[in-house]
Amino acid sequence: MSYNVAALSKLVEQFERMPGIGHKSAQRMAFYVINMDKEDAKSFASAIEEAHDKILQCKICCNLTQEEVCSLCSNDSRDKSVICVVEDPRDVMAIERTHDYDGTYHVLHGVISPLNGIGPDQLSLKELLSRIGSSEVKEVILATNPTVEGEATAMYISKLIKPMGVTASRLAYGVPVGASLEYADEVTLSRALEGRRII
Amino acid sequence: MSYNVAALSKLVEQFERMPGIGHKSAQRMAFYVINMDKEDAKSFASAIEEAHDKILQCKICCNLTQEEVCSLCSNDSRDKSVICVVEDPRDVMAIERTHDYDGTYHVLHGVISPLNGIGPDQLSLKELLSRIGSSEVKEVILATNPTVEGEATAMYISKLIKPMGVTASRLAYGVPVGASLEYADEVTLSRALEGRRII
Numbered sequence: 451m452s453y454n455v456a457a458l459s460k461l462v463e464q465f466e467r468m469p470g471i472g473h474k475s476a477q478r479m480a481f482y483v484i485n486m487d488k489e490d491a492k493s494f495a496s497a498i499e500e501a502h503d504k505i506l507q508c509k510i511c512c513n514l515t516q517e518e519v520c521s522l523c524s525n526d527s528r529d530k531s532v533i534c535v536v537e538d539p540r541d542v543m544a545i546e547r548t549h550d551y552d553g554t555y556h557v558l559h560g561v562i563s564p565l566n567g568i569g570p571d572q573l574s575l576k577e578l579l580s581r582i583g584s585s586e587v588k589e590v591i592l593a594t595n596p597t598v599e600g601e602a603t604a605m606y607i608s609k610l611i612k613p614m615g616v617t618a619s620r621l622a623y624g625v626p627v628g629a630s631l632e633y634a635d636e637v638t639l640s641r642a643l644e645g646r647r648i649i
Numbered sequence: 650m651s652y653n654v655a656a657l658s659k660l661v662e663q664f665e666r667m668p669g670i671g672h673k674s675a676q677r678m679a680f681y682v683i684n685m686d687k688e689d690a691k692s693f694a695s696a697i698e699e700a701h702d703k704i705l706q707c708k709i710c711c712n713l714t715q716e717e718v719c720s721l722c723s724n725d726s727r728d729k730s731v732i733c734v735v736e737d738p739r740d741v742m743a744i745e746r747t748h749d750y751d752g753t754y755h756v757l758h759g760v761i762s763p764l765n766g767i768g769p770d771q772l773s774l775k776e777l778l779s780r781i782g783s784s785e786v787k788e789v790i791l792a793t794n795p796t797v798e799g800e801a802t803a804m805y806i807s808k809l810i811k812p813m814g815v816t817a818s819r820l821a822y823g824v825p826v827g828a829s830l831e832y833a834d835e836v837t838l839s840r841a842l843e844g845r846r847i848i
Contacts, residue, residue, distance in 0.1 A: 454720070455713050461700040464693045468678045477739065479667045483697055484704055484713070491701040494663045495694040498682055501660040502690040505683055514654050514683070521653070540676065 458484070510581065512557045512574040514539045522554060529553045531588040535578065535607060537561050537595055545593065553591070556581065561599040562606055570606065578607070582614055589617040596623060657683070709780065711756045711773040713738045721753060728752045730787040734777065734806060736760050736794055744792065752790070755780065760798040761805055769805065777806070781813055788816040795822060 458480060465476035483491060507513070508520035511533075515521070522528060522542075532553030536542055542555050558573040581587065590611055594600035608618040623641035625634050634642070657679060664675035682690060706712070707719035710732075714720070721727060721741075731752030735741055741754050757772040780786065789810055793799035807817035822840035824833050833841070 455704060455715055457696070457700045457703045457715055458713060461696045464696045468681050470674055470677060475669055478669060480700065481737075481739065482667050484700055486701065488701060491697055495697040497656075497660045497663045498690055498694040498697070501656045501679065501683055502685065502687060504656040505654060514657060516654055516656055538680075540680065 507557075507559075507574075510577075511555050512559060512577055513542055513555055514557075527552070531586050532591065533578070533581065533587055533589075534591040534593050535604075536593050537600065537603075541593065541595075553589075558594070558603070561594055561597075561603040563599045573603075575607070575610070579610065579614075582611055582616055587616055589619060592618060592620050596621075706756075706758075706773075709776075710754050711758060711776055712741055712754055713756075726751070730785050731790065732777070732780065732786055732788075733790040733792050734803075735792050736799065736802075740792065740794075752788075757793070757802070760793055760796075760802040762798045772802075774806070774809070778809065778813075781810055781815055786815055788818060791817060791819050795820075 461480040461483060462473070462476045465471055465479045466473055468476075471479070483494070486494070504516050505514050506516065506518070508515045508518075508523055510519055510523040513520045513522065517524075529552050533556050534545060534551065534553055535556045535558060536545070537558050537560060539557055542557060545551050545555075556574070556578045558575070558578075560568050560573050562568060562570055562573070578590075582590065590607070592604035592607055594604045604620055608620075611618055622645055623638065624645055625631060625638060625642045631639065660679040660682060661672070661675045664670055664678045665672055667675075670678070682693070685693070703715050704713050705715065705717070707714045707717075707722055709718055709722040712719045712721065716723075728751050732755050733744060733750065733752055734755045734757060735744070736757050736759060738756055741756060744750050744754075755773070755777045757774070757777075759767050759772050761767060761769055761772070777789075781789065789806070791803035791806055793803045803819055807819075810817055821844055822837065823844055824830060824837060824841045830838070
């Protein structure tokens with residue numbers, strides 16, 4: 451292409467590298483940035499740098515935070531005897547949105563996935579084990595995703611922690627609320643049958 | 650939500666303001682930024698600021714450029730007697746990709762749209778008229794979008810420039826190459842019939 455504005459192509463390239471953003475979307479976003487006020491563009495750029503500089507991992511639960519210990523771990527009204535183990539900080543947000551859980555979390559930052567070269571050592575398992583070893587933890591809820599890797603990771607962790615005298619539990623499988631049985635896949639449906647409850 | 654990381658929410662908010670980006674995508678993009686290398690995040694932030702600072706409008710055709718005159722206007726091998734009038738810099742890119750046009754462009758940066766409060770004064774029409782008045786322009790191709798506003802803008806410009814002794818033309822309407830007649834809308838099809846050519 452003979453027509454090329456270097457600063458523009460560079461910006462489009464940056465957006466294109468993001469997950470779920472193709473060339474057209476990246477272009478649209480770059481044009482949006484160019485049409486921004488100077489002030490807005492500055493604050494956008496600084497938001498990116500700040501997010502990168504200021505966000506740390508909580509030294510207890512490995513969740514993202516701006517302090518040394520996150521607001522969930524430092525909150526005295528949360529039940530410290532239950533730890534919910536999740537793959538990703540977004541899963542913490544999802545569970546918090548239910549307003550139904552008042553225990554603490556532990557963020558693994560991934561799942562065991564030999565195909566992608568991710569073994570137990572790359573996850574924050576050491577921190578989890580030292581938490582269980584040193585505090586009054588009674589139950590660990592393994593809330594990894596219901597995928598093959600998530601399943602394997604949950605199994606692996608449950609085998610590690612059971613000898614420590616802690617209850618390991620897993621989220622219930624079943625048909626999602628509001629869904630139609632007709633469209634549920636076989637595995638989900640058979641798990642829902644398996645886990646049926648007396649009403 | 651009791652769990653909130655200020656720097657993260659700020660970044661998500663920034664992405665959410667972009668066209669076509671919802672909350673979930675913005676969140677995914679923010680997490681992508683957090684997981685970037687420090688170096689990459691820096692260069693992303695600077696790409697945004699640079700794009701905003703360095704990109705100017707060409708003083709001839711009003712297209713985006715990093716110099717005073719864009720590479721298309723300063724290119725001697727382009728035919729200066731034809732001007733293709735488009736709404737947006739992206740349209741220039743689209744036409745350039747055809748490799749079938751060797752004239753120059755004029756970017757309006759919008760279309761006349763009374764509903765959105767955009768009149769002829771907000772477009773770069775003055776620049777276009779002074780170009781036509783002062784140089785050897787023979788033809789103006791009105792390549793605004795085939796929408797109501799684009800149509801009206803093309804009409805408006807053609808009425809302005811016809812008295813100046815310049816040919817005004819419009820892109821051909823018809824069925825898109827590779828499409829199926831079955832799915833073409835009535836207006837497009839009747840325009841395609843109207844514009845049929847002897848083979």
